[in-house]
Amino acid sequence: MAYLEHLLVLASIYIILSASLNIIIGFTGMLNLGHAAFFGIGAYISALLAKVIGLSWIASVIFGIIGAALAGVLIGIPCLRLRGDYLAIATLGFGEIIRAVMKNWTSVTRGPLGIPGIPKPELLGYRFASVNEFLLLSVVIMIISVWLIHRIIHSPFGRVLRSIREDEIASLSLGKDIIKYKLLALAIGAGFAGLAGSLYAHYITFIDPTTFTFTETVLMVSMVVLGGMGSLTGSIIGAIILTLLPEPIRFVQLPTNVVAASRQIIYSVALILLMLFRPTGILGENPNRKNKILYFFKHLAWKIGLRTNKPEQLI
Amino acid sequence: MKPLLEIEHLNKSFGGIKAVNSCSFIVPHGKIVGLIGPNGAGKTTVFNLVTGFLSSDSGKIKLDGVSLVGMSPDRIARMGISRTFQMIRLFPHMTVIDNMMLAIKNEREGLFDAVFRIPPLSTEEKHNEERCMEMLEYVGLETKKHEKAKNLSYGQQKLLEIARALIADPEILLLDEPAAGVNLTMLKKIGDLLKKLRSQGKTILIIEHNMEFIMNLCDTVVVLDYGQEIAVGAPHQVRKNKKVLDAYLGNIDVKIVT
């Protein structure tokens, strides 16, 4: 059971990551390919403060969030003039630069050796040491995060973000300071990614640069796209599916590197099929959620031949 | 009384081609001014310069005596200039009501209000929504409230774009070809709407190719050719102007549809 609990902790962390990435990609329309860097910045700051400086867990986490959010703004300022795929490449570049710093700034990060022995979280004298204790903590933090993100998205502020995704020029013509909104969206998304990173660091108790690669970003993007851009529920579903989906491979007798690669193959094939057949993901942005989930599975059944008649298309 | 919008010796070149060439004209309070001219005369460029989407090479643009030169488009919009676009620019995947709610003046679009909501947002949202609904009723789109903007007909989208520009309660409304591509019923509807707005004291600057529409509607017509105003005056005066006739190859009474 401990293994399932471990998976659920990871799922909680990935839910925060995909929901936060969805603010940037799905709601504001900025294709950010550097999300793993924000994840990593949160993890590194929080881990170093807790372990080296000896700060309390809660303080370390807060600094991790602030650090990641600041990084989001710093990356945003020069990149926001760029559009679409150029923005994507620039954020990817920034992500890799940050990883190069993690790898090479050995006096602080210990480079490829990583940081071992990160203390487990401690709150009001209670130490979340075991997996199930940590599960409780991460689920609570995840629920608070999702609630906050939901609140931010479903507000006049969130409406402006969506208008930027739809048409920047029209948004400008209505007097919206789109640079400010984009920077805020980046800061919020990066901040929550930093929170996830800090959770991850204090859970695994070891971090090194290999955790925060571009592949990790691709995984997060897959979760967002699978769930549906601009759908918070979708991000949650996407994160759960992609955390659990590759797990059965573990029980097949294969060498470790093949397992890891097979996992990547599952993600990538899922993503390609999704783009080809249903680019809006399981849930696009639509109030009619229940029907949409139902339609998705009906449609899937029809596509793979389990159903003879094509399900009625929803508007 | 000072004119609401003043444009003086405005210049803009694109790679050596003068799109706007020392152009000057004014838009007085409470009037409808038509901006006409052959294709490529620089009309839309003037709009883009006034609204800050392009920066001018030189010249003055003043709204109520305040210079707009160098301001960002969003700031100019907040100063009280609303516009529509030649190619409709709605938020296609958002509902009609959301399109409207984005345009209405709202002090609570910040992040702080999204998170803390002190005092609650709901009363204000409800009030704004009621005002938006009034405007939608005014243009006859109230039944489309929850429809996505992309699902409206072309004419309805044009109306929605005008309604969206209006709900911002602008000092001046800039309309870029509101009559292009709409049917006669819709055309009349738009014309009536604009006249009604004028009677309420609104100021409108309008680009249009449909001469009949312009001549019936406008108080003043500014004719642009090669980026420069070649005639300014009441519709019946401009109609007889030699330069204007030349610019249009003597075909001013023929409806020019693009």
Add this chain to the structure above:
Amino acid sequence: MSVTAQLIANGIIAGAIYALVALGYTMVYGILKFINFAHGEVLMMGAYFAYTCVNYLGMPIWLALLVAMALSALLGVIIERVAYKPLRYSGRLAPLITAIALSIFLQSMALIIWGSEIRTLRQGSVSKGNEIFGAVITNNQLLIIATTVGVLIILHLFLKYAKLGKAMRAATDNLPLAATIGIEVDKVIGITFAIGSALAALAGVLVGIEQNIEPTMGITLGIKAFTAAVVGGIGNIQGAVLGGFAVGLIENIGIWFIPSGYKDAIAFLVLVIMLIFRPSGILGTKKEEEMGKTESLFG
């Protein structure tokens, strides 16, 4: 031997490789206005194809190279037909995400098929090298430069004089127009992918001869070559070549000033700086400059 000369020589050798790969990005971008993210992985597959031909089928290296180029060209065309073509009219995000997914897919396939061990196409011991202008350059490295220059000349002649080459240029200029004057757009796009992929395979093999082959080689090389394309002005063939050598030189001279661990980051830094300050690149036109920034206003 002089250090400066050596750094410049290293820069030129790396630049030659980047130029070959950058051509693929730039040709595809020129026509489809789309970044073929999986291009670096085609290079990697090309290198592995050649490795397999040499080590398992006992082919001589030149034959392995030709086979690898042909297979990669085929791979490129298949990728375009299966993954990109259906998405040609569905916005910019969908093809980009598909391309990223494809690159992860190819990388993982390579890892499963060939393993994560570092391989090489180098034969025999490293030769001693010739001293040219104070820099030591091995025969293999001379081969890289010679091959690149030769291929560039052939490509130039092809684009300038061959009927297909002219069609490609027309499609680059204006795709819808090219279609209306009877150019078979699908065919031209296919050929573009085939040529770009073959060049990538060539680059992959050259890297394999000079250095190593591993499943992740496509990412870094791909990004550097993409940087080269951007530096030169994406969509511009001569620009890609110029950008390739520029990136190679900047990177190799740059490590003189900063810790060598940051070598790969230099290219990223150049890329980000270029994208921000001059997205049109060195040889790009004003028209292309608009593309990087906020969508051109009323086009």
